[in-house]
Amino acid sequence: MHPAPSVLVFTVLSGLGFGALAFLAVFVHPYGWPAFALWGLGYGLAIAGLLASTFHLGHPERAWRAFSQWRTSWLSREGLAAVATLVLLAPVALSDWLGLGLPRAFAVPGAVLALATIATTSMIYAQLKTVPRWNHWTTPAQFFAFALAGGAMLTGQGVAPLLLALLALALLAHWHYGDRRFAEVGASMGSATGLGPLGRLSVFDPAHTAGNYLMREMIFVVGRKHAARLRVIALVFACLIPALILFLPAHPATTGAAVLAHLVGAFAARWLFFAEAEHVVGLYYGKRQ
Template identity: 55%
Template sequence: MHPAPSVILFTSLSGLGFGLLIFLGLGYPDVTGWTAFAFFVLGYLLAVGGLSASTFHLGHPERALKAFTQWKTSWLSREGWLSVATLIVMALYGAGLVFFGARWSLLGWIGAGLSLATVLATSMIYAQLKTVPRWNLPLTPVMFVATALAGGALLSGQITAALALLVLAGLVQAAYWVTGDRALAGSGTTLASATGLGPIGSVRAFEPPHTGSNYLTREMVFVVARRHVAKLRVIALALMAVVPVVLLLLPFSHALAAVAVVCHLAGVITARWLFFAEAEHVVGLYYGRR
């Protein structure tokens, strides 16, 4: 699919923000006052910034509020409700830390759970789509959650947890790529099965349905060269997991920690670009792009 910058920023920044809120809700780091305020501001800037970026991909951003009415059937709507609930609960929890020096643990645990549920809901927006076999995998939500937790541990300064979670996120990302590469072929979807003409004989497209591009070809039929994919995967994995782990193993300094965070975010953004660029929507079969 077309790797739109808005959805790349949405999934990357919001995952990192809600990942940080998960750790803050669990009491890590153990901070109060203005230090807590700084951590919560960072978490909210990332989470809300990512959610706001997603609206730029809408054809009619002014209608975004209508998405909240479809919570029974839409994971996008559920994500909206969960994110609002998370931000409200965490604001109350943060107020206790910042203004009263009090840790209302139950509220923090609820907020952490809602933050995790929000990340899961984001992942299910994509994992539910059978028309994109590469996304329609159990590893999709695992990858989103692992990346959010790794980023949250890194931002919250939990070095031991960050080392383990960064390695886990890297392994899950690699497993997702390996599994995803076989997903379209494994789904059994072909031009013959899509048209129902398979029993008659070999099916091929005689010519494209039309001579110009349309919404489907612009948004859902994106092809990236395999040689570029290989290079970008190495870059994404190195920046997202390998470099931060190496930096965290060195004697601690705030400068190295900041570089580790920047590298991790750059790696996540690269991986998310690939997540969308490599998505093989089955409609591409009709245009000879698969």
């Protein structure tokens, strides 16, 4: 699948933002300007991610319509959950900043919805049977691990190193199972064309001699040869380096450095998430490796 920059930014930043919001709502009770900074960071990341997602739309001015189909569409649910989270947590954030003393119970629905947002984002991808690598429990696991580990780091939680270790496991599981998923699902050029029972199949003549939307969007082959190296880079930057930095004395600078390193790894991992994912339509083009 084509790793569109807008979608990478959307999933990485909004994941981190909603993870941070969940922690801020329940486990962190900042007040005054530190509260403003932390909540501002959470909101800023979440909103930046959501805005980035509109850049890959053909008609962003119609994006409001995406709130209507929550009954069947994970993308619609994602939009609703995201906006509901931001709305519900706004009074809590204001209360923390201005010291209004709103009871903490008010933050619980928002925290639950922040987690729901992360779940719905992951399900946009995990629901697709056509992309076997994504259509697996390791996709939500990876999205949750990223959001929670990133959120814990950003809000200075002691549990962050443990969550980073879980993230490493989630990534390893996604790669381990992902590499087998296509074969497991059983789609082949034979089943795609129905000609499998007749004999050995190969592409004789392509349907078109130039590229098209399908090939640009779903048959992304560039860079797969560096997959192994990128996996190591993702693990080292997203998990290992931040975990080591977090053992240094707590300071905004160390937290910042840990989060920045984590983001580099997160972008590498998310790029791979798309670049390595193969869509079954590639079978018609003989582009399945």
